[in-house]
Amino acid sequence: MYLKELHVTNFRNVGNGQPLCVPFQQGLNLIVGENDAGKTGLIDAIRYCLGTxxxxxxxxxxxxxFCGDGQQSKEFSIRCVFDGLTPDEVGNFAEWLTNIPGEDGQxxxxxxxxxxxxxxxxDESVYPERSTGSGKDVDGKLREYLQATYLRPLRDASAELRPGRRSRLAQILQTLPEMRPEKDATVADTLAKxxxxxQKNISDNKTIKNIEKRLREEYLADAALTGTSLLPKLGMGVKFSFEQVIERLQLELHPPNGVNLAVNRGLGLDNVLxxxxxxxxxxxxxxxxxxxLLVEEPEAHLHPQMQSSVIAMLDNQATNRRKAQILLTTHSPLLAGSADPQNVIMIGAGTTFPLSSSHTKLEPGDYKFLRRFLDATKANLFFAKGVVMVExxxxxxxxxxxxxxIGRPFTKHxxxxxxxxxxxxxxYARIFQRQKPPVLPVPVACITDRDVPPTAAASLLREGRKTEDQFEQTEIQTHIAKKTAKDGEPVKTFVSPCWTLEFDLAEGGLLxxxxxxITRARHTGTKTEETLDQEAKTFFDxxxxxxxxxxxxxxxxxxxxxxNLSKPTxxxxxxxxxxxxxxxxxxMxxxxxAYLVExxxxxxxxxxxSAPAPAQQATQGSSDAPAQLG
Incomplete structure (x- = not known):
């Protein structure tokens, strides 16, 4: 059984009576988005509904x-829908289940x-009610079974792993079936035995016996009244219960190689443990x-390489043995870039945008491509308010x-x-294109060169490459249309007016x-910038x-x-x-x-x-590769 969907109405930033439906995958799910996008709200909705x-x-x-336009909602609802029930789960929870009829004879x-x-x-008090689709209250074995495991953000993993009555480690160990004590305490190798x-070894210890003897013979014998026997017993007191033993266990990592003393291994490693x-x-x-398993910010205290390793471990554990469903919230582009894009859910403006194949215009080959090439430097697009894609x-x-x-700094926007x-x-752009509304509210600009050399540049080109005067106007229009053919929703392509970025900047007003x-970039000696600028002025004049x-x-x-002059330089x-x-x-x-300003x-x-999509351009061809003329 896995959490298939989460339905939320009027909870926190999801309001106006419009329910939000969030689909989840079996296995690993990464919820990504900027601060205050609603990631924690989704996790808390699940926690409130199921318990932890x-x-x-x-x-x-x-x-x-939810509070909007100054009006406080008086009611909110959260619904978790589970699918993929095993025969045992169907039998155990039959009275709470909802029967879904098949379609087309299925x-x-x-x-x-x-x-x-x-x-x-x-009086601002809250009365929550939990029920199932069958109308029955959520209680007993069902409520116990559904409780999720939750790891909060900025958690103190070291404290949770230390011994103590309320430590999470003690709760985990007590729940593990193999840790429970057997009734027969005479069987060797059991915790009970x-x-x-x-306790017997402590009581029979020679030192313990000697102390008991001294107390009895040297002190208590003189203090006792006639006919009264005062016999000391030194030991562990009441017999240890299984729970008391478990609460004294501590989980930690061995010291690094070559270190014999106990050392703290760091918050990050304790978090992984x-x-x-x-x-x-x-x-x-x-x-x-x-x-x-619900985990907020698994990247806490982890360096980049460890983040990649941890996400790979979680992905592997979510698909092997008893398959676990893992929901993570993260601000880490490295985690987002290391995961399968199909497992990513973008969130913003109170709406979620799953990247699974049934929701985006990504093609099957795109997912394989992104799994190979979507690294941490590119995965920051998952957290952006706007994206510029360049070549x-x-x-x-x-x-x-x-x-x-021009007064539009990218860092501020x-x-x-x-x-x-x-x-x-x-x-990459199809990540943001949806199969159906709503439109993902992240504008995406693809900036590309027109790549039609001007006639005056004929001497700079390789042999056989045509210049602008050698093309029919319809050829150039078709060429531009091919570059913009896949625009739509928030994705819009901006094509340079002539040749390349550098040339068009020079011709446009930055000659x-x-x-x-270019004069500075060509220089490899020790001339000052002032000298190089003077040489550039002489050439310019x-x-x-x-x-x-x-x-x-x-x-x-x-x-x-x-x-061989470097364009980046x-x-x-x-x-x-x-x-x-x-x-x-x-x-400026x-x-x-104009295309850059736009x-x-x-x-x-x-x-x-709900913004309208950019106008669809005429299409000629469907290649993802940059179109070339000549």
């Missing part, structure tokens, strides 16, 4: 009721629906407990400077830049700055012809066939130059190519979940 094991108390307060099935309805009273033998202990209980075949490192270095200069290289533009940047012809001459060292120099310009945002906007404005402007 351990010392966590689910107390509903007025702040759990056999019906049983599912378990557990609901929590909470009503807010006039070890406890009996230990704690998660493993919880999994040990959940995956015990004889444990009468739903194998559902090279030069754009990654330059675009933040351009955005800052929560925009991430993803370098997809020369292939795979839409393999002098591009000339200075000597240029003749149209702006396009000047742009070709300026960019020749960068764009000439066989050039030029971009770095240009970004440095631009940041020192006195231009106002309005002045006028100097930049792209920056698009990703820094908020969308809503």
């Amino acid at each position: 094991r351990g010392q966590y108390y689910e107390r509903i307060t007025i702040s759990d009721f 056999p019906g099935r049983s599912e378990l629906q557990v609901s929590l309805t909470a009503k807010l009273q006039a 070890i406890m009996v033998d230990s 704690f998660m493993c202990a919880e999994l040990l209980l959940l995956q015990s075949e004889a444990t009468a407990q739903l194998p559902l 090279g490192d030069a754009e990654v270095l330059l675009l933040p400077a351009l955005a800052e200069k 929560g925009v991430s830049i993803v370098n997809v290289g020369t292939v795979g533009f839409y393999r 002098d700055e591009m000339n200075r940047a 000597s240029l003749t012809g149209t702006v396009r012809e000047k742009a070709v001459k300026v960019c020749e060292p960068l764009l000439k066939n066989g050039s 030029v971009a770095h120099e240009l970004a440095s130059i631009l940041r020192n310009l006195p231009d106002t945002p309005e002045q 906007r006028a100097r930049l190519p 792209a920056i404005d698009y990703v820094t402007s908020p969308l809503t979940a």
Whole structure:
């Protein structure tokens, strides 16, 4: 049995009477999103509905009721739907199940629906009611079975693993079937036998006996009245119970190799050990407990490589032995990038967006591609308010400077830049495209070169490559249409007006700055920036012809066939130059190519979940590779 769906109405940031349905996968589920997106709200909704094991108390307060437009909701509801019941679970919980009839002649099935309805009273007290789809209350063995295992954020794993009456470790060990004491305490190697033998060995110890003898003969004999016998007994007092022994056990890691003394192994490693202990209980075949684990921020105190290893371990444990369902919330792009994209659920604006194949426009091959290439640097897109996808490192270095200069800094607007290289533009963009509404409210701008060289650049090209004058206008239009063919929903492609980013910047209004940047990037000696800028000015003053012809001459060292000048180096120099310009945002906007200004404005402007999709462009072909002419 696994949690198939979570339905929430008027709980925290999910309101206006519109229910939210969150589908979950069997196995591992990663819930990702920015701060205050509602990740913890989903986990708490499950906790409130099912209850949790351990010392966590689910107390509903007025702040759990949705409040919008100054109106406080008086009631919220949470419903958990379970599917995939085993024959044993069907037999054990038959009276609580809901029968779902089959379709098209298929056999019906049983599912378990557990609901929590909470009503807010006039005195702000809350009365929760739990019931099942069959109308019966959730009680007895069903409630005990459904309790989830919950690991809260910023948990103190070290304290949970230390001995103590209320430690989580003691609760885990007491619940494990193999740890329970046998009735026959005479069987060797059992905990019960070890406890009996230990107490006898202490009582029979020679030192203990000698102390008893001294107390009896040297002190108590003189103090006792005639006819009264005072005999001391030194031992463990009342016999140890099984629970008392368990509460004195501690779980820790051995010291590192070469260290003989007990040492603290660090919060991160204790955190991993704690998660493993919880999994040990959940995956015990004889444990009468739903194998559902809720973990907030498993990356706590873990360095990047350890995060990757832990997510791989959790994914493996969720699919092997007694299969556990694991729901994680995370802010770590490394965890998100290490998981199967089908297991990721994005959340924002009170709405969830699962990335499983039935919800996105990702194609089967896209999932394989993303599993290989979606690393931590790209996975930050899961947490962004806007995403810019580019084809090279030069754009990654330059675009933040351009955005800052026109008054739309990416850092303030929560925009991430993803370098997809020369292939795979839409393999990443389709992450944000949904099969049906609502639209994911994250604007995605794909910035690409037009790649149609101007006639004046003919001498810079490899033999056989055509220039703009050698194409029919319809060919160029078809070429641009192919680049924008897969736009839709929040994804929009912005194509440069002529050739490449660098050339179009130079032609568009940054000719002098591009000339200075290329001059600096070409230099490998010890000249100062002032000297190089003066050399750049001398060359710039000597240029003749149209702006396009000047742009070709300026960019020749960068764009000439066989050039080894680094585009990222030029971009770095240009970004440095631009940041020192006195231009106002309005002045800089006028100097930049319109497609870049439009792209920056698009990703820094908020969308809503119901926003209309960008207009669909005419389509010619369907390749994900950048279209090329000539």
